[in-house]
Amino acid sequence: MNDVSSIVFAIYSRRLMVMLVLLGSVGTGIFYTQQTPSEYLSVAKILIPATSPTVSLKTEGGNIPNGPIVPDQNEDLRVGVIGIIRSGAVHDRVAKALPGINPKTIRKNVIGDIGSDSFLHVLAYAKTQEEAAMLANAFSEAFQDEMQAILESSPRRTLESFIAREPMAWQQFSQYSTELVSYLEGANFTDLEVEAVNMLAQRQAVQRQIEALELQHSSNLAQRPVYKQLFESRPEFIVTGQLLSENSVYKSSLERSSKLATELALKKLELTDKHPEIVRLTNELSMVQARMSQQAEMTHSSSTMSQDPQALSFMQRMVEIDIAEASYDSQKAIFEKTASQLDSKLQSVPAYRADVSLINAQITQARHHAEDISARRAELEFHLTHGLRFTMSNEYTKALPEKALALPTPIGIMIFSTLAGLIVGILAAVVSELVKQMRLRSPY
Amino acid sequence: MRELNHEPILTTDFNSKTSLWRGLALVLVGWLVAFFVKNDGIFSRRIQIDILGPNPAFVNDIPYFGSVLLIVVGLLLIFIVGLAIKSGSIDRVVLGMLALSLNADVIPMLFQLSVVGFSYILVDRGLRQRRIPFRLTPMVVFMGLMILSYAVSFLQNPEPLSLISNLLYRSTYLILVILLPALLVSRRHLDTLFDFMLVAAMLTVGVEIAQYILSAMSGSIITFSTSGYNSVVTPFGTIPRLTGLMYHPNHQSNILATQGIMALWFSLQPKGTLNRRRRMFLFAGYIILAFGTVITMSRSGWLSIAVATVLVPLIRFNKIAPWYFVTLVGLGLLAYTTGLGEASYKVIHDINGASADFRWHIDDIALEAFFTRPWFGVGTSNLLDFFNPYQLEVHDTYLQIASGMGLFGILVFGGYILTTIIRLINVVLNPASPAYRDWAIALLFGLMITAIQSFFAMFLWIKFLWGVFGIAESVIMNNSDKKTHQSANDFIFLPPQR
Known part of the structure; x- marks a missing residue:
């Protein structure tokens, strides 16, 4: 019956086999525990920050390379760091620092690992604790030096190129400045913008004057016939003054009418309107009033005649117009000549302006470029003098001889030898049982 | 008396000298174990760093890791040998190893060990029985032509020796087409193998879930695939593409979908042909494997299992097939008119949309390679260097054949596949028993899954595919084999229990 109990029985029946394997194990x-420790393991730790330091303190132009190029600070970097360790570059550095140790031994016995605490662990194996700790610490220092050298290699190359380019950049700036001065001298300008503005204002004024002149000319041409017509329609002499005196008939009539009116009014107080006295007074009053109306109040005694001032003014105006017309052509010619001179000067201003702008832009760019290079050079020199060491280790992360782990551990050997020996023994027993069963099932 | 009764005689008595040597050998084994443990104690950490890398998840700097592994492997071997003893022979163990190896590319040498096991069984039984009832499949002709087609690549590769290792291990996959028909000579064999495969597949779904949990716990994706394929960007965030015990999520989806749909087909057999327990086992297998297909985030896997799942009831239940078909059409029209279909397509397309888009580009390169060298192609694996600056693999099995092996490859591989399909259809139409008909239809569904997915990924050299072909060949040959197996001696492999 092939159930679990039979398998257990099969193992039990082969207990000698299991015991022999276990005994050997x-x-x-x-025996091996008596030989331990055969090696010591010492661990030094290095912290590699997630971000690398940057060198530039300000942004740079497109012509200037950016800060130092470092490996990406993430898990890939850690793999990259392990790759650097495996490449042997650090081992070679250690070999140079420790000439008494075989480089092959260093390569074989020092490895890098990443611990669960995210530190880079430098594992050094050696026959003694002191040697293991020394190897681990030497490797740790050498690794940090190597990383620093890697980090600095690009900035150093950049610095060299900056040192070479800095004088050239400033020289370029000087060249452009000189070019601008020469250009302005050749164009006969001191300050192009100001002079251009002035010329433009002047041109505008000339244009206004030309327009005013034209307007005046048109006005004169229109006004002269009118003045002429007005002048011809006016008399040469006109009465300029008359002397008048008082009319005596009128005066006496006036006195008489006043008397009659007063007498009439008094009589009407005593008499009726039909009384002959009243009628007589009324008729007389009306006759006096009629006489008054027939007489003028003043009578002309004498008059004065002189030249018509209006005609004189018309004449004067015509003369002015003639004078103005006489000077029109010459004035216009002068204004137009002035305008054309200004135009020709102004036409060349855009070209000058473009050239000057270009030269100014070149000067600005060259200055920025030179200033940036100077600033970066100073910056890089500052940082490289201090060193770009971005990995960290201190006395707490160094390997100590007394903390070196003895390998293999006696208790580990005993536990795993016993367990593994037992398992392998049981396996041998069940395999033996299987082979037996396979042989039993073979037909004969 | 023993000779008269013809009972087996085992050599169990050893003389003292032999016993001494035997004892010393056992002690030596013990010594070796202790020697291993001691060196493991010294070198374990170094070896872990070399093999696993500087900072593996969950297994980092475990002391005596090798010894722990030795104990675990030893226990596993004890378990496997115990199973072999319990079952009476190593047949089931070897079959189980094959079933697991078809579902687990990541376990090294498991498939090769199973092939060695089969070979041992054949040779051992054959020698003892003085005959090896080995049925050679006629498809061996196609096998030879396939090797020839592959070998043309040696003439086209500037470093032909680099192809040898590929050819060697891919050839072992082709062995399944010859080996399985010789071993799986009855329906019982086929059912046993399928049960083992289903259990192994469910195990890989468990591994998928474990991968998801570990990824969630650690914050980084833990699968067996490379970082280029282990995650997918969705509108809901980045989701890991779980691979189970395979190296690529598309391969995992293919094996799960194929076995799942076969399980579904078998579970829907008519009443009376299947007991309730087995029906539940098969249907649960389908559910679990379909779930496993979904969580691989493989769109080609989703498509193929969805299509196959829709088709299975249509073919299984003939009476309701028209109504079922009408319902499907109605649902499809509803999805189309409401825009749900288009919206769903857009969401699925946008999942790693760039991945879908770049495939058309690499397919263009593959077509160009085919038209440049139409007769024999540019050689297997040489498409990486054919105007292919990003070294992209062609994600289409058909184009993989065309570009790599040209018209000759198309004829050979296409001919093989077509012949297999035609022969399976012949089994459906002329079954020796309803069981073989069911098997043939199940295999046709399985091949349909791969046929659909082959438009989007490469499956030509996946051993699972050749395992399916081997099983198909077994079904075909069992169906056509008129011999009736009566006694245990008729079975060289996995004889019935006495």
Whole structure:
């Protein structure tokens, strides 16, 4: 019956087999525990920050390379760091620092790992604790030096190129400045913008004057016939003054009418309107009033005649117009000549302006470029003098001889030898049982 | 008396000298174990760093890791040998190893060990029985032509020796087409193998879930695939593409979808042909494997299993097929008119949309390679260097054949596939028993899954595909084999229990 109990029985029936394997395993394990420790493991730790330091303190132009190029600070960097370790570059550095140790031994016995605490662990194996700790610490220092050298290699190359380019940049700036001065001298300008503005204002004024002149000319041409017509329609002499005196008939009539009116009014107080006295007074009053109306109040005694001032003014105006017309052509010619001179000067201003702008832009760019290079050079020199060491380790992360781990551990050997020996023994027993069963099932 | 009764005689008595040597050998084994443990104690950490890298998840700097592994492997071997003893022979163990290896590319040498196991069984039984009832499949002709087609690549590669290792291990996959028909000579064999495969597939779904949990716990994606394929960007965030025990999520989806749909087909057999327990087992297998297909985030896997799942009831239940078909058409029209279909397509397309888009580009390169060298192609694996600056693999099995092996490859591989399909259809139409008909239809569904997915990924050299072909060949040959197996001696492999 092939159930679990039969398998257990099969193992039990082969207990000698299991015991022999276990004996061999445990016995050898005890022997090895007497030989331990055969090696010591010392661990030094290095912290690699997630971000690398930057060197530039300000943004740079497109012509200037950016800050130092470092490996990406993430898990890939850690793999990259392990790759650097495996490349042997650090081992070679250690070999140079420790000439008494075989480089092959260093390569074989020092490895890098990343611990669960995210530190880079430098594992050094050696026959003694002191040697293991020394190897680990030497490797740790050498690794940090190597990383620093890697980090600095690009900035150093950049610095060299900056040192070479800095004088050239300033020289370029000087060249452009000189070019601008020469250009302005050749164009006969001191300050192009100001002079251009002035010329433009002047041109505008000339244009206004030309327009005013034209307007005046048109006005004169229109006004002269009118003045002429007005002048011809006016008399040469006109009465300029008359002397008048008082009319005596009128005066006496006036006195008489006043008397009659007063007498009439008094009589009407005593008499009726039909009384002959009243009628007589009324008729007389009306006759006096009629006489008054027939007489003028003043009578002309004498008059004065002189030249018509209006005609004189018309004449004067015509003369002015003639004078103005006489000077029109010459004035216009002068204004137009002035305008054309200004125009020709102004036409060349855009070209000058473009050239000057270009030269100014070149000067600005060259100055920025030179200033940036100077600033970066100073910056890089500052940082490289201090060193770009971005990895960290201190006395707490260094390997100590007394903390070196003895390998293999006696208790580990005993436990695993016993367990593994037992398992392998049982396996041998069940395999033996299987082979037996396979042989039993074979037909004969 | 023993000779008269013809009972087996085992050599169990050893003389003292032999016993001594035997004892010393056992002690030596013990010594070796302790020697291993001691060196493991010294070198374990270094070896872990070399093999696993500087900072592996969950397994980092474990002391005596090798010894722990030795104990675990030893226990596993004890378990496997115990199973072999319990079952009476190593047949089931070897079959189980094959079933697991078809579902687990990541376990090294498991497939090769199973092939060695089969070979041992054949040779051992054959020698003892003085005959090896080995049925050679006629498809061996196609096998030879395939090797020839592959070998043309040696003439086209500037470093032909680099192709040898590929050819060697891919050839072992082709062995399944010859080996399985010789071993799986009855329906019982086929059912046993399929049960083992289903259990192994469910195990890989468990591994998928474990991968998801570990990824969630650690914050980084933990699968067996490379970082280029282990995650997908969705509108809901980045989701890991789980691979189970395979190296690529598309391969995982393919094996799960194929076995899942076969399980579904078998579970829907008519009443009376299947007991309730087995029906539940098969249907649960389908559910679990379909879930496993979904969580691989493989769109080609989703498509193929969805299409196959829709088709299975249509073919299985003939009476309701028209109504079922009408319902499907109605649902499809509803999805189309409401815009749900288009919206769903857009969401799925946008999942790693760039991945979908770049495939058309690499397919263009593959077509160009085919038209440049139409007769024999540019050689397997040489498409990486054919105007292919990004070294992209062609994600289409058909184009992989065309570009790599040209018209000759198309004829050979296409001919093989077509012949297999035609022969399976012949089994459906002329079954020796309803069981073989069911098997043939199940295999046709399985091949349909791969046929659909082959438009989007490469499956030509996946051993699972050749395992399916081997099983198909077994079904075909069992169906056509008129011999009736009566006694245990008729079975060289996995004889019935006495």
